[in-house]
Amino acid sequence: MITLYDADRCPYCARVRIALAEKGIEYETVEIDLDDRPAWIYEKNPLGRVPVLEEDTFVLAESAVIDEYLEDRYPEPALWPADPAERALGRMLVFRFDELSKPYYAVRRGEDDAHLRLEGKLAQLDALLQGQLFLSGREFGLADIAYVPWILRARDRMDVDLGRFAALSKWVARLEQRPSIAAELDVVASL
Numbered sequence: 001m002i003t004l005y006d007a008d009r010c011p012y013c014a015r016v017r018i019a020l021a022e023k024g025i026e027y028e029t030v031e032i033d034l035d036d037r038p039a040w041i042y043e044k045n046p047l048g049r050v051p052v053l054e055e056d057t058f059v060l061a062e063s064a065v066i067d068e069y070l071e072d073r074y075p076e077p078a079l080w081p082a083d084p085a086e087r088a089l090g091r092m093l094v095f096r097f098d099e100l101s102k103p104y105y106a107v108r109r110g111e112d113d114a115h116l117r118l119e120g121k122l123a124q125l126d127a128l129l130q131g132q133l134f135l136s137g138r139e140f141g142l143a144d145i146a147y148v149p150w151i152l153r154a155r156d157r158m159d160v161d162l163g164r165f166a167a168l169s170k171w172v173a174r175l176e177q178r179p180s181i182a183a184e185l186d187v188v189a190s191l
């Protein structure tokens with residue numbers, strides 16, 4: 001059995017929730033209060049952060065690594081495209097995720113010019129999506145899953161207007177059709 005040490009408000013946890021849902025994997029959730037974390041979470045992850053995934057005696061932290069593990073361990077349905085170049089470009093986006101998270105958290109902290117920096121990154125994603133349906137090319141997958149939790153929270157919790165980014169908005173609408181993302185929208189609405 002898989003256990004996910006989880007927090008509703010955490011977009012990194014959302015990456016794992018979405019991948020588990022896409023693969024139809026059953027799991028149980030242990031909700032961690034991020035404002036009052038139990039001491040034992042440090043035994044699962046020395047950094048004390050969620051998500052942490054536990055499968056029998058195997059314990060793993062880091063959302064991007066957990067999603068890669070799920071992809072290797074439960075290959076169907078695949079969440080990386082078949083084409084090696086598309087996979088590599090998708091992985092590069094995940095590797096460079098800080099380019100979105102840094103301005104996103106700067107907006108959350110109320111830093112000057114952070115909105116401009118976030119909108120600059122959204123414009124880059126928009127430009128990429130003008131030429132392809134998904135972040136890793138022709139197929140939905142782990143690159144989309146890596147980014148969409150922040151895009152939903154920016155739109156629904158931080159009043160970031162995605163309307164200026166037509167291709168990005170269409171990508172969000174496309175993703176929202178998927179039950180895994182619709183479930184995450186419910187989580188975001190409940191925060």
Ligand SMILES: N[C@@H](CCC(=O)N[C@@H](CS)C(=O)NCC(=O)O)C(=O)O
Pocket residue numbers: 007009010011012013034047048049050051061062063064
């Ligand atoms: N690089 C980690 C980041 C996880 C992370 O920052 N989680 C936050 C919640 S969204 C957390 O646990 N924060 C508590 C802390 O940093 O002490 C991942 O991708 O899983």
